Amino acid sequence: xxxxxxxxxxxxxxxxxxxxxxxxxxxxxxxxxxxxxxxxxxxxxxxxxxxxxxxxxxxxxxxxxxxxxxxxxxxxxxxxxxxxxxxxxxxxxxxxxxxxxxxxxxxxxxxxxxxxxxxxxxxxxxxxxxxxxxxxxxxxxxxxxxxxxxxx
Amino acid sequence: xxxxxxxxxxxxxxxxxxxxxxxxxxxxxxxxxxxxxxxxxxxxxxxxxxxxxxxxxxxxxxxxxxxxxxxxxxxxxxxxxxxxxxxxxxxxxxxxxxxxxxxxxxxxxxxxxxxxxxxxxxxxxxxxxxxxxxxxxxxxxxxxxxxxxxxx
Amino acid sequence: xxxxxxxxxxxxxxxxxxxxxxxxxxxxxxxxxxxxxxxxxxxxxxxxxxxxxxxxxxxxxxxxxxxxxxxxxxxxxxxxxx
Amino acid sequence: xxxxxxxxxxxxxxxxxxxxxxxxxxxxxxxxxxxxxxxxxxxxxxxxxxxxxxxxxxxxxxxxxxxxxxxxxxxxxxxxxx
Numbered sequence: 001x002x003x004x005x006x007x008x009x010x011x012x013x014x015x016x017x018x019x020x021x022x023x024x025x026x027x028x029x030x031x032x033x034x035x036x037x038x039x040x041x042x043x044x045x046x047x048x049x050x051x052x053x054x055x056x057x058x059x060x061x062x063x064x065x066x067x068x069x070x071x072x073x074x075x076x077x078x079x080x081x082x083x084x085x086x087x088x089x090x091x092x093x094x095x096x097x098x099x100x101x102x103x104x105x106x107x108x109x110x111x112x113x114x115x116x117x118x119x120x121x122x123x124x125x126x127x128x129x130x131x132x133x134x135x136x137x138x139x140x141x142x143x144x145x146x147x148x149x150x151x152x
Numbered sequence: 153x154x155x156x157x158x159x160x161x162x163x164x165x166x167x168x169x170x171x172x173x174x175x176x177x178x179x180x181x182x183x184x185x186x187x188x189x190x191x192x193x194x195x196x197x198x199x200x201x202x203x204x205x206x207x208x209x210x211x212x213x214x215x216x217x218x219x220x221x222x223x224x225x226x227x228x229x230x231x232x233x234x235x236x237x238x239x240x241x242x243x244x245x246x247x248x249x250x251x252x253x254x255x256x257x258x259x260x261x262x263x264x265x266x267x268x269x270x271x272x273x274x275x276x277x278x279x280x281x282x283x284x285x286x287x288x289x290x291x292x293x294x295x296x297x298x299x300x301x302x303x304x
Numbered sequence: 305x306x307x308x309x310x311x312x313x314x315x316x317x318x319x320x321x322x323x324x325x326x327x328x329x330x331x332x333x334x335x336x337x338x339x340x341x342x343x344x345x346x347x348x349x350x351x352x353x354x355x356x357x358x359x360x361x362x363x364x365x366x367x368x369x370x371x372x373x374x375x376x377x378x379x380x381x382x383x384x385x386x
Numbered sequence: 387x388x389x390x391x392x393x394x395x396x397x398x399x400x401x402x403x404x405x406x407x408x409x410x411x412x413x414x415x416x417x418x419x420x421x422x423x424x425x426x427x428x429x430x431x432x433x434x435x436x437x438x439x440x441x442x443x444x445x446x447x448x449x450x451x452x453x454x455x456x457x458x459x460x461x462x463x464x465x466x467x468x
Contacts (some may be wrong), residue, residue, distance in 0.1 A: 272385045294382075
């Protein structure tokens, strides 16, 4: 499994290709790319600063990835999260899961995203038309992450 | 929405980029790539022929895509399916769904894949170590597609 | 006139990718046409497969689908795309 | 000795990214340390926020988590990655 926290951008095609290249038994790669939007919670957004907790971040991502590997028969898993200053349209996060069949790939990809949103130490500060503000966590994200404990 | 049935290959990164380029309000692109595996149902696979029903195929894909647009607030949707002769490791299908938030993107992408598996006129004939054989539909695929009718 | 198409394993088994049949009022539904073909016997017994799928005028349909003169019908095994 | 870290909105509001506190036997759990900080009053009242999250030795934990001399603790608002 690959885990990266980095400032620079990425190409989803390269990531998907790398996931698949691991094994000719891979029949399915489900992936997700999150982007900076130009609008959030009623305000225009002109940029974003992504803070994280070095050390703790890697711990949290490894734990999430290990749990995904335990739950599903994955042949490869890739988590890449950017930090620092980002502009609208910039990709923020890539998660890709590879398996023989699509169910495991889809489930694992979504599981990792749900956990990233609620269990990994990243925080977003937006520059909006009314000044800078910290983004607050959404209750729906917390509910999504909790959903996996009961269905697991 | 983009729908293509083609013989030549594709680059998932180009597809994801094109989906996102539609709109700076896109916060999430969920995508899926299916690949030819080198092994299926207990036999080595050296190649695959993908037959389809021209005309009917485009009809079916448009119907699937329209239904996805009706169910979720999508900002872009891309379905690309290859036909003809393919080798192990070749990408077969790309489905990408773009939305403001991840739930709609994930749900729509998986919905389209489940329907593609059971409602679109494609058939696979594998070259295996014991000769050529037509791949038979899986009951689990049918169950997955039916699941969307009850949860919709 | 009814145009009938066969795909994939059916096409290969029947050695036929399609045919045109004169319209008969008994072809009131897709299932009636299926029974007509099944009655040919021999290799046509695959028309009795429980997983047989069909389409009318390029849209998936059930065997109950009504038929009209001029329609196009397709019979095929379970699809396996994606 | 306990090393305490503050992140994101907490870091900004407190004007502090971390501090070292002498170990006190009363710091038996993370929640006891939180109450100690909360008692400083003023801006420290954010330690009473219902959504406050915490970590011990770089792992997310609950406020019930036991503490030991030498541990590293972090307090922060709800995470918003992904």
